[in-house]
Amino acid sequence: MTESRHVVSSTSAVPPISDLPRHVAIIMDGNGRWARQRGLPRVAGHRKGADAVRQMVQACGERGISCLTLFAFSSENWRRPQKEVSLLLDLFLTTLEKEVKKLHANNVRFSVIGDIERFGPKIVARIREGEALTAANTGLVLTIAANYGGRWDIAQACRQLATQAVAGSIDPATITPEQLEPHLSMAGLPEPDLFIRTGGEQRISNFLLWQLAYTELYFTPVLWPDFDAVQFNLALQSFAGRQRRFGQTGEQVEAQRDGKAAGQNA
Ligand code: IPE
Ligand code: IPE
Ligand code: MG
Numbered sequence: 001m002t003e004s005r006h007v008v009s010s011t012s013a014v015p016p017i018s019d020l021p022r023h024v025a026i027i028m029d030g031n032g033r034w035a036r037q038r039g040l041p042r043v044a045g046h047r048k049g050a051d052a053v054r055q056m057v058q059a060c061g062e063r064g065i066s067c068l069t070l071f072a073f074s075s076e077n078w079r080r081p082q083k084e085v086s087l088l089l090d091l092f093l094t095t096l097e098k099e100v101k102k103l104h105a106n107n108v109r110f111s112v113i114g115d116i117e118r119f120g121p122k123i124v125a126r127i128r129e130g131e132a133l134t135a136a137n138t139g140l141v142l143t144i145a146a147n148y149g150g151r152w153d154i155a156q157a158c159r160q161l162a163t164q165a166v167a168g169s170i171d172p173a174t175i176t177p178e179q180l181e182p183h184l185s186m187a188g189l190p191e192p193d194l195f196i197r198t199g200g201e202q203r204i205s206n207f208l209l210w211q212l213a214y215t216e217l218y219f220t221p222v223l224w225p226d227f228d229a230v231q232f233n234l235a236l237q238s239f240a241g242r243q244r245r246f247g248q249t250g251e252q253v254e255a256q257r258d259g260k261a262a263g264q265n266a
Contacts, residue, residue: 015240021193023067030199030223043087048225067141075149100130107139113185114148150209157183198224
């Protein structure tokens with residue numbers, strides 16, 4: 001990465017497209033603290049957080065990023081006070097009702113991963129409608145993780161493999177990671193290149209455990225409702241400055257990059 005490729009003086013510069021992640025996955029944390037700092041009820045933070053989601057969808061589209069995955073509600077979030085859970089579900093439903101048409105108009109392909117049946121028939125129906133409406137869109141792939149847990153995802157993939165093994169169509173003794181992958185919730189999408197967690201905590205909180213194996217991690221103290229395009233660019237700049245080695249040496253990675261560049265210039 002040469003220094004000259006970036007506008008170093010500007011904090012809001014977007015790195016060149018070749019240095020951008022294809023897939024960004026975000027734990028949107030800090031809504032409650034954002035509200036508390038203002039003497040507001042926690043739900044006010046969640047509402048403001050929904051605005052930040054809209055901005056992020058737009059920012060990804062503008063930057064040519066292919067996939068955005070957002071953690072909206074974890075399988076552990078049912079443990080919150082019942083009132084907060086029901087306000088969150090109300091907000092989820094009204095946001096779905098309001099936003100799906102706009103997503104469609106912007107060529108976004110929308111889908112939800114997680115054990116969604118627990119949300120009840122009304123929310124499930126809205127999700128299925130939104131997925132069907134946008135299924136053929138060719139722009140940003142927006143995935144919302146709702147009642148999602150990384151352990152649940154791996155377990156449900158294992159259940160599918162186990163069923164095939166019992167039926168005799170696969171041999172359990174030779175199961176490989178490559179055989180499990182197509183059964184995971186986000187099968188078919190590239191694995192996240194960049195993971196962002198706002199709100200200052202440095203943990204994964206049972207998000208995409210399998211898929212984050214080689215993802216670059218970025219943690220920021222900025223609370224989710226305050227996470228805007230400038231903050232996003234800082235994360236993208238951090239990503240662009242990293243060398244992804246996937247087990248190889250730095251020298252190997254550089255040689256491959258130089259070889260590719262030479263091929264392109266030939
Ligand atoms: C993230 O913000 C939103 C959800 C988990 C639904 P929080 O509600 O966790 O906000 P903090 O962490 O309490 O500030
Ligand atoms: C993670 O945030 C889940 C979502 C953002 C939806 P939490 O705020 O629930 O995470 P923990 O419990 O602090 O780890
Ligand atoms: Mg939190």
